[in-house]
Amino acid sequence: MYRPSTSRREFLHRASGGFGSVALSGLWSTVQAQSHNPLGARHGHHAPRADRVIFLYSTGGVSHVDTFNHRPQLAVDHGKSITASRWLNKSGEFKRHLIKPHWSFKQYGESGTWVSELFPHLGSVIDDVCVLNAMHCESDGHDKATLAAHTGSAQFARPSAGSWVSYGLGTENQNLPSFMVLAPAAPYAGAQTWGSDFLPACHQGTQVVPGKNPLPNIHPLVTQPALQRMELGLLARLNRAHRKTREADQALDARIRSFETAFGMQREAPEAFDLSGETRSTLKLYGLERGATTGFGWQCLVARRLAERGVRFLELIDVGSNSNWDSHGNMADHAKLARAIDQPIAGLLTDLKQRGMLERTLVVWTTEFGRTPFNKSANHPGREHHNFCFSSWMAGGGIQGGIVHGASDEHGILTTSNAVHTHDLNATMLHMLGIDHERLTYRHAGRDFRLTDVHGQVIQDIIA
Numbered sequence: 001m002y003r004p005s006t007s008r009r010e011f012l013h014r015a016s017g018g019f020g021s022v023a024l025s026g027l028w029s030t031v032q033a034q035s036h037n038p039l040g041a042r043h044g045h046h047a048p049r050a051d052r053v054i055f056l057y058s059t060g061g062v063s064h065v066d067t068f069n070h071r072p073q074l075a076v077d078h079g080k081s082i083t084a085s086r087w088l089n090k091s092g093e094f095k096r097h098l099i100k101p102h103w104s105f106k107q108y109g110e111s112g113t114w115v116s117e118l119f120p121h122l123g124s125v126i127d128d129v130c131v132l133n134a135m136h137c138e139s140d141g142h143d144k145a146t147l148a149a150h151t152g153s154a155q156f157a158r159p160s161a162g163s164w165v166s167y168g169l170g171t172e173n174q175n176l177p178s179f180m181v182l183a184p185a186a187p188y189a190g191a192q193t194w195g196s197d198f199l200p201a202c203h204q205g206t207q208v209v210p211g212k213n214p215l216p217n218i219h220p221l222v223t224q225p226a227l228q229r230m231e232l233g234l235l236a237r238l239n240r241a242h243r244k245t246r247e248a249d250q251a252l253d254a255r256i257r258s259f260e261t262a263f264g265m266q267r268e269a270p271e272a273f274d275l276s277g278e279t280r281s282t283l284k285l286y287g288l289e290r291g292a293t294t295g296f297g298w299q300c301l302v303a304r305r306l307a308e309r310g311v312r313f314l315e316l317i318d319v320g321s322n323s324n325w326d327s328h329g330n331m332a333d334h335a336k337l338a339r340a341i342d343q344p345i346a347g348l349l350t351d352l353k354q355r356g357m358l359e360r361t362l363v364v365w366t367t368e369f370g371r372t373p374f375n376k377s378a379n380h381p382g383r384e385h386h387n388f389c390f391s392s393w394m395a396g397g398g399i400q401g402g403i404v405h406g407a408s409d410e411h412g413i414l415t416t417s418n419a420v421h422t423h424d425l426n427a428t429m430l431h432m433l434g435i436d437h438e439r440l441t442y443r444h445a446g447r448d449f450r451l452t453d454v455h456g457q458v459i460q461d462i463i464a
Contacts, residue, residue, distance in 0.1 A: 037170075044434025045440075046434050046436065050433055051360045053312070053313050053361075054304075055315040056363065057149070058325055058341065058366075059318065060188075060326035062334070063383055064386075065373045066116055066371075067338075068391040071411055073410035074101060078098055079378035081095060086140065089385075098373060099375055103117045103335075109124075109127035110402065113127075130394050132392045132459075135390045135415075136419055140385040142326070143188050146189040152422070157192045159195070159199045162205050163205065164199070165178075165312055166312060167442065173310030175265060176269060180208060180311050181194045181206065181207045181316075182208050182299040182315070182316050182317070183209070183316070198442065215265075275305075286351075299316045300348040327371065328384060358395070361397055362394065362433070364425070369390050370386045389415050398464055424459055430451065438450065
């Protein structure tokens with residue numbers, strides 16, 4: 001990741017990811033003509049329904065039975081004893097007690113979708129949302145489940161979904177990264193959640209940390225454009241000469257593209273992050289005050305602005321410096337965490353729709369797993385990890401709104417119909433972008449790898 005203490009010139013020469021993950025537009029057209037552009041815009045395997053993805057990730061494990069999976073019988077059976085087959089990464093037989101939802105639910109919209117009182121703003125736009133109430137994954141450990149949610153692999157570091165999308169489709173805007181991550185901190189599993197691993201480094205996600213200076217050292221030390229062009233022109237000639245002896249080296253192509261980054265971003269990135277031109281009503285939509293530079297509302301509004309400017313894949317990580325959704329000890333934490341994202345997310349969906357962008361923008365919200373509908377005692381204030389059933393949702397980008405896909409048992413413990421694995425979610429996300437998840441592969445270490453490994457089914461029933 002780019003360190004603020006690095007000078008712009010050092011950064012330009014060392015970049016192989018982060019801000020160095022994007023091509024310079026127009027300056028080195030000769031180089032572009034002579035070498036493959038790993039970030040050049042490409043067509044997928046079929047006609048896409050979406051042009052871009054905004055991926056919202058709430059780290060820590062959000063309780064499905066307290067948010068989107070309405071289980072009235074869980075309230076009726078509060079305190080009853082059950083036998084759980086798994087507890088804190090251990091298999092066996094564990095006597096536990098059912099715990100009712102901590103918040104009430106109500107139906108919203110023409111669809112009548114049930115949503116917890118934690119998300120009233122999201123409830124107001126629920127007719128644009130497809131809720132997935134039968135999600136499941138292999139791991140109930142944070143690191144592995146987070147890695148799987150982002151890369152398709154719970155065991156090994158692999159390219160993130162955003163990197164695969166960048167690799168498969170490139171970007172329309174050569175002056176901004178194709179994959180950007182707006183996050184005050186990394187989730188569990190760290191920066192490898194947006195890493196490119198064995199894919200060319202130019203497809204790595206660029207982390208932007210909210211704050212007064214989200215793009216440090218983006219302004220050039222060389223203030224004369226002509227002089228800077230001369231410097232970059234010399235570097236381009238040296239790179240061309242170096243590449244002539246390594247025509248088949250795709251990693252070198254990617255690195256050369258990385259070296260070209262800073263010039264284009266100097267012009268375009270500061271404007272993209274400048275919210276001063278946004279109207280008061282738009283800021284209010286996201287729950288922002290004039291001059292705000294942090295918070296999930298800021299992340300959502302900046303994501304819309306970057307999406308407008310051609311960034312292909314945007315991830316917004318919902319994580320605080322001292323808190324996340326990992327509510328072992330006290331589910332009351334869910335209340336303040338929900339307040340921080342409810343209005344911004346609803347504002348994002350509303351804003352995209354008003355601007356005619358939602359139809360071509362796929363918005364995905366997920367978390368690594370859910371939380372147990374039971375605990376050691378019926379009056380326990382917290383919930384533990386639960387990977388057998390949890391909730392996610394998708395909106396826009398060709399997805400049917402106002403529907404609930406998949407169901408669990410009456411207590412929200414196990415999926416019972418239309419179960420969706422993390423691989424299925426990724427396969428569907430790629431499909432909406434025009435990519436066949438089985439055909440998007442990369443040869444590495446003697447085999448062809450893909451985001452969904454050897455798994456994954458497109459969720460056809462939710463496509464509009």
